[in-house]
Amino acid sequence: EDKVVQSPLSLVVHEGDTVTLNCSYEVTNFRSLLWYKQEKKAPTFLFMLTSSGIEKKSGRLSSILDKKELFSILNITATQTGDSAVYLCAPRRGGADGLTFGKGTHLIIQP
């Protein structure tokens, strides 16, 4: 059975702090891993990681995948209150089927 574990489940930090969110997975026929940010409505896509060791960056967010150790991390530097959200990790299996989501990390940034 596929398994995705995100940690921590929740995190409260102050503006300006740097945070690291973790995702470990066990997925049959792994193809790639996706990170999403969910505020009040639909999850919005952040990154898709396919290869180990290659960091993807978008502004203050970055992410990296380790396919040997089966985990990924999402870093957010100089956090802002607008970063408050649930961050979802979702490995993708081969084929057309859907993603397997972790339960998410609920991140709260305090002013």
Added chain:
Amino acid sequence: DVKVTQSSRYLVKRTGEKVFLECVQDMDHENMFWYRQDPGLGLRLIYFSYDVKMKEKGDIPEGYSVSREKKERFSLILESASTNQTSMYLCASSTLGQANWPQHFGDGTRLSIL
């Protein structure tokens, strides 16, 4: 920009009713998905479809069925609604091919079964 539209943001129905949730995407995507999201359980895949009239069960298909008569529309059907189907339902779509795979989500339908 990809637009995935779910017909209702909030819906209240009674136990035993047949419930239809509709989803439309405007990007000619081949793949469409229905998830439900519950506190403490995260997003779980109910059904997906990779082509018109094609459907595949996801992780929790019991109590649900789907219909994909046209490429842009994917319907989720609760044959006889029960209270344990109260949840947030999210529809998503994606195209084929690894290079452009991210699933795009609708805003969700919060369904309450009384």
